[in-house]
Amino acid sequence: MESSGIDLTQFVHPSHVSKNLLCPITQSVLEKPVMTPCEHLFCEDALLEWLLRSDRCPVCNNLLNPEEISKPGRVIVNMLAELKRFCPHRSRGCLWTGPNEQVEKHLSSKCSHKDDLDNVEHLKDLVEQLKVENHKIKEVREGEERRTGGAKDGRSEAMAVSQ
Ligand SMILES: [Zn+2]
Numbered sequence: 001m002e003s004s005g006i007d008l009t010q011f012v013h014p015s016h017v018s019k020n021l022l023c024p025i026t027q028s029v030l031e032k033p034v035m036t037p038c039e040h041l042f043c044e045d046a047l048l049e050w051l052l053r054s055d056r057c058p059v060c061n062n063l064l065n066p067e068e069i070s071k072p073g074r075v076i077v078n079m080l081a082e083l084k085r086f087c088p089h090r091s092r093g094c095l096w097t098g099p100n101e102q103v104e105k106h107l108s109s110k111c112s113h114k115d116d117l118d119n120v121e122h123l124k125d126l127v128e129q130l131k132v133e134n135h136k137i138k139e140v141r142e143g144e145e146r147r148t149g150g151a152k153d154g155r156s157e158a159m160a161v162s163q
């Protein structure tokens with residue numbers, strides 16, 4: 001089974017996370033939370049998986065009609081949204097922390113792990129640019145040497161001759 005829920009170690013203050021925001025099935029912080037008619041909260045994926053084997057609520061054993069499963073209220077959604085998280089790439093050196101609701105945005109735009117990749121591309125561009133510049137400088141210098149005709153050492157003399 002694909003694991004759902006967000007592990008407490010992903011949060012900056014795991015001890016401040018209310019137990020009400022943990023999924024009773026995954027024991028992790030609710031991910032894509034859903035609410036049963038008996039007002040118990042679960043990760044959507046975990047509850048769907050559970051319903052393949054049972055038609056009762058894992059917490060209170062009430063009969064569950066899948067059609068009565070809904071999104072939780074705004075307060076729950078907001079509490080989950082504002083929990084402070086680390087970047088999932090923390091182990092690779094990204095120091096970003098921010099609200100749970102901004103993790104996706106961070107990953108798709110500002111994650112320094114991604115920046116590393118961008119920097120490599122940027123460096124490649126720079127190297128290409130430098131090659132061009134280097135070539136230009138060489139041309140200018142050679143032109144200069146040809147004009148002055150003054151070979152200052154053997155090497156540039158040879159270059160001037162070979163032109
Ligand atoms: Zn229940």
Ligand SMILES: [Zn+2]
Pocket residue numbers: 087088089090094095096106107110111112113
């Ligand atoms: Zn990051």
